[in-house]
Amino acid sequence: MRAGWCGFALGVIGLQRQAALPGWGGWLTLVVLGAAAVVVAVWGLRGDAAVGGAYTTSESASGPLASRWRTRNFRLGSRPGKFAGWSAVWCAAICAGFAYAAVRAEMRLAVSLPPAWEGRDIDVVGSIKGLPSRDEKGARFLFEVEKADAPVAAFPRVLQLSWIADDAPAPSLEPGDRWRLTVRLKRPHGNGNFGVRDAEATLLARNVRATGYVSAPAHASRLPGQARGIRVTVDRWRAALRARIDAVLADAPHRGIVVALAIGAQDEVSAADWLLMRRTGTSHLVAISGLHIGFVAGLAAWFAGAVWRRSGWIGRDWPLRLPAQIVSVTGGAAFAALHAALAGFNVPAQRALWMAGVVALAFVCGRNLARSTVLAWALGLVLLIDPWAVVSAGFWLSFCAVAAILFALSGRLSVRRDSDRRDDSSPVDAHARSRFAALRAALGRRIVAFCDRLRSATHVQIAVTVALAPLTVDWFSQIPLVGPLANGFAIPWVSLLVTPAVLAGVALPAPVDALALHAAHTLLDLLGAFLHLVSGPPWTLWWLPQPDAWTLAAAALGVFWLLAPDGWPLRWAAPLTWLPLLIPTPPGPPPGSFRLTALDVGQGTSVLIETAHHTLLFDTGPGPESTHAGERVVVPFLQAHGVRSLDTLIVSHADSDHSGGAPAVLEAIHVDQMVAALAPANALWSNATQHGAQTLPCAAGQRWQWDGVEFSMLWPDAGPLRGKPNEHGCVLRVSTQPAMVSEPGRPIQTTRPRIAALLTADIEAPTERVLLARDRGALRAQVLVVPHHGSKTSSTEPFLDSIEPLIALFQVGYRNRFHHPNAGVFERYSARHIELARSDSDGAVRVDVSPGHAVQGQGGSEANGAVLTLERYRDTQRRYWMDR
Template sequence: MRTFILGFSAGAFWLQTQAELPAHAGAALLLACLLFLGLGYTARGGHVVLRLSLGCLFGVIFGYFWAAFLAHAALSSQLALQDEGEDITVVGTIASLPYHFEQGVRFNFAVEKAVSAKVPPLIALSWYAGFRNAATNEVGNVQPGERWRLTVRLQRPHGNANPMGFDYEVWLLEQGVRATGYVRPQPRADMPNRRLAAFVPGFGNVVEASRAALRARIVRSLEGKQYAGVIVALVVGDQRAIPQSDWQVFNRTGVSHLISISGLHITMIAGLFALGAGALWRRSFFIGWQLPLRLPAQKVAALAGALAAFLYVLLAGFGVPAQRTLYMLMVVALALWLGRITSIGHVLCLALGAVVLLDPWAVLWPGFWLSFGAVATMLYAGVGRTAAPMSAQASRWRRLRAAVALGAQTQYVVTVGLVPLTMLLFSQVSLVSPVANALAIPVISLIVTPLSLAGSLLPAPLSDGLLLLAHAIVQMLAQVLDWLGARRFAVWTAPAPPMWSFCWALFGTLWLLAPRGWPHRWAGMLGWLPLLTALPSSPPPGRLWVTAFDVGQGMALLVETHGHRLLYDTGPAYGPESDGASRVIVPYLRARGIASLDGAIISHSDLDHAGGAMSLLENIHVGWLASSLSGGHPAIEARRQSGRPYLRCVAGQSWTWEGVHFAMLHPLPASHDDIALKPNARSCSVKITAGQHAILLAGDIEAAQEAQLVARSAEGELAADVLLAPHHGSGTSSTQAFLDAVHPTLAIFQVGHRNRYKHPKAQVYARYGAMGITRLRTDVEGALVLEFGEGIAVTQYRASRPRYWQGR
């Protein structure tokens, strides 16, 4: 059974790496079932190796076609391409916990009826306040379970596609969301946006309404408190109110797994309920009921614990760590009820099979691997280390010491055992994690979580006092974590390891955690050396790498020479807590093991270019910064306070790194003092030359600046093989005279999918095509990597990593 489940999980993972789904997945799954039953029957008396091999093989086949079958079903309800961007009136219910942010609210909407179009059954909507300067637009007070009629504009799922980046499209697929969009502020007069019913009964609606009520109660009690979002996350699993600055501290100290309804919290709550139910059941003799004679207390305790875990997991939103813990507890409870003794290895495998069976996309997320990896590590490290049972006469002090020693041993095993996996998934490992977790685990699991749950459920004013106490404890803990995370040695970073390095480190970890008696276990740490000491890759001297990120409607490019790195623009601002740097650039740099940049250029102050500036400066060491920003910009003030170099972009500046020449072509010095100019007109424009090839980064210059460049440049001075299309291909740029002077063979358009500016403009895009210029768009191809050598090699991220859910 265990080999079959492992093969089943491997098959599901294999399917998630495919560019296309197999045809007739249902028929293939049925055929595989029949074949497996037939061969399984004939192999019953065969050799154990044959049985295990057949079990694993058919597990892979089952997993592959089962995941394909569910994927076909999930993709079957698609929004038609011709309906994208059209006004559609839908009637349905609010199907998730709404997330309120500064500009409006986001929620999932279960569609019951749609007018004039076929709409998927579940869509994700945003409702913005003052949408596009519509001051009269008011956001509806949507609550889970309510039925609304809304006029919306939808599109098929689409997300930014970058190396080492978050795959938003498959995340939506896993959630069952097959279209995203926004509520129209001014629909037809005869069909306004309005609530049709206060509540529609249903299991999912009851769960989400309960979560909303608990969240509202916590927010009211902790209004204005800094860590109210943490309390909400511990009670209902909604982490969206936790600011990015706090997540940075939690990640650096390695305690982010605790700031949610984790497996640890679920086990603790289940244990408390099981202990209480068992104690009350056994003491029923005192009231004359003699319940243990009717049903053993152990079974009642197991049932109570499993039920409590189930209810708590519902509050969590059914995340993978919560699922894993729930299934393990369910299997243990079932074994107790049936009188079957089972090993923890069987329990873990059954939980693994249940998670993948119900959610084959779970194998794509770090939480899946970390959850099962942690338990598997503890199982492996426990071999040969079972402590002798303690005498009943042992003192409390001795029992306490034994419990502390066991906890310390477990923390050591998990910390050490997950180092290779953590480096593979995050390219960093927290060195202060053992200390931080030793403090945070008992505080969060044994004190804060019970207080938060009790405060959420008990009547006022007792609830307010408990929630305030829980918040005060979290606040004190956060101060300690902040101090630990601020240490320079808090985090070790290195590039994401290749598979051979990961496997070698994994082998070393198994050696290090081997049972007692294994020779020279300390030597296992040598397997970590290639993992932890790797250096970021870089081009050979004289060569150049340029990565054009897919940041939506904005610009951001990483320029790399043999020994230096430069970032050109920082991407757009998506919201108060999210931008191109925090979501795309910084994760990519960390995955590459790049902890610092030699320089950064912010072409101008528009938010689609400078929106990620502060996130970049807060997370990555930047040697010098050049821009055309005005003096009051936050990035400029931050540089001045830090004392690090800052300079204005001025035509004529130049420098050379390892044989690669950089020349600033625009703006002119006088333009910085000309208040009549728009920010676009002062865009820092840089030409980079590596050998016989060059790339021109023109920012958002428009026709007037293009004409100035052509007029004051010598013949051939503007020529470049690659051109970053000025102003994203807008109608105000890319004049014929400018394109003739640059004469590129390749043009890059950094644009957002279905952006409201309609960049690149059709006539401009056609102008490039008429000149025979190869046109690449980040909204279509994803991130682009250009390698300048004897020629120019281009890697398109979507083409190099195709997945079945990306097809349009």
């Protein structure tokens, strides 16, 4: 079963990496391959039961170790067909997992909002699903549709909606409440950026096939009755618990962590707490994790068994009817299910629940399963229920952590000391030794046992840290170096003190619950002080770029090699496989070239310019006032790309879709210099200064060179800023330097023209005319970041004729309310046969400018002897759910 479930998981993971779902040819290949694998497996594994029985018989004659050794030799080499049989089992299981996930995906994607109904008002009737989240802007919630006033054959079952609090606050929204709402929807769409996790995959995993907002709050009406079902009952219970905690702790700084530990809802955890826990590698303790569920299940099992064994105190003989061990195991599994329900059945909670359930069922049936078999069953059950669990970090971190613990502890024997074998209660020993000597010996044994447990716990902690380090780099681009120390204190502190206090606050009635909840918060205060202490120095957090597949595979091999049992050959060489991960190659282009990446930040602008040894960020996208793109997209992209320091941050003007993300960038990334066209009173000036950045107003005539690439500012003029922000936005030109090259077959040298990119912020037609009047030649560029997102107030024909771009990049939000780009302006670019890219349909776009002569490759275009390579995120990183 282990091979079957692990192969099934590989098949599911493989499907989630596909650019498209299999067609009829793919299905035919899958069926034929799977059927052939089943035939080979049956042939290769025939007779195993009989052979196994023969070896079991010989065990009594030759001893268990000899039998185990002969069985292992038989498995490895005595019959070649067996190797083929087990290989076929893996192949058949992979095909089954791939096919199962594909069928589930086809069924889920079949229910989608038609494009024709995007942006239209639709009346829907349904109920609130799950726990709504609230902030100062309103409420966000899932809505389960019962009926929709739209002639759509398969209307989405689950919607993700926002109730925007403009004139009046959002009403109280409780799980299971039924409402009639007028909503405006769009198809599920997420920002697509290199190295940043895909939000569309998360929406698909939650079965959200349309997102939108309540377009007519005044006409919303609460309907009588409530939705029914166990899920609704659990959600209402969770909502009531959250309300109790909010009432007791009010504005306490760690209230969000208490809520997360009680019901698994993490939306109220403060940004400061998240930052501290990420820096120390303790983020896993915020949720109801498998560790917490295992601890609570063990406590419940002990309590149930203790009560059952003492039933004689009340005149009952329950243990004679049903063994206390069965009651204990069953009670622990039942309480694990209850606790997992509180967590909302997240992936780590599911993993712990299924492991507890499999162990309980095996014990009741009289079976003794290997721990790896229990983990394999949990893996298969999680993916059977939710094939999209593999797109979440919790899946990988949870299962890999448990697998690392089991593997690290395998093959290590616990040897009992001679002193432990002696029976200290012997009358001879009792008379032969003094009482003091007996106490000293007992104390020594306790100290030795404690040291053994401490050594084992340390070994497990190091194993988990080593095993999860590559995954932490892949998901979060960091390795907390103080992780083992922080977790060594935080795990027992949270598991043995904080979690029981939170559970006591949940279980006890008012007003006693307040004492337990306040005690839990006090314990979290102490934990926070310790984590602040150990995470103070900058070296405690090691930032690394996101690894590619080969680097990650090499690091995983090193983990397996390093954690192997004692006696594994050349274990000292295992860290060598980590060198590509820990010492990555510089990501910059070669000298004399530059790379431009236009990020997909929705309706806004953010462009990264890289040379061989320098980086410049032009604008930062929207901030908290809109989509949090600076914190949610720009900072993760920079960290995944290995950018820990910006030589220059340019904030083109004060509009929030260009400057809103700047505080998040300044907080997370070191900035040497900020150049901006902002009013003197703008808070970003002081914010940049506080973070150690030099500040400089943006002004025409500024020039500098990095690594053979020239940067020149064309607008605005020096002096006080005039007019609205769009009129004084920074205009930056980035160009390669002219070079003398020898043409093949020609004895003389010729000068190669500059290859340039022009970043124009939100300038409009009047500014374009001023720039044209000054110097048309200075505007010529092969790559153009389109002015003002393609607004009808910009991109005039003379301006485009002077630039003569080969590539034009539109940074626009999906179905944005400004209707950018304007249809007429977009046609103006198309008529000039310019290569066009749009962030709403293409995601992030990367342009590599190589000034040297090279052979033109796919996706590249030649300009004046240079090669411009254009890469669209949704082409190279495409997944089957995109645009479906």
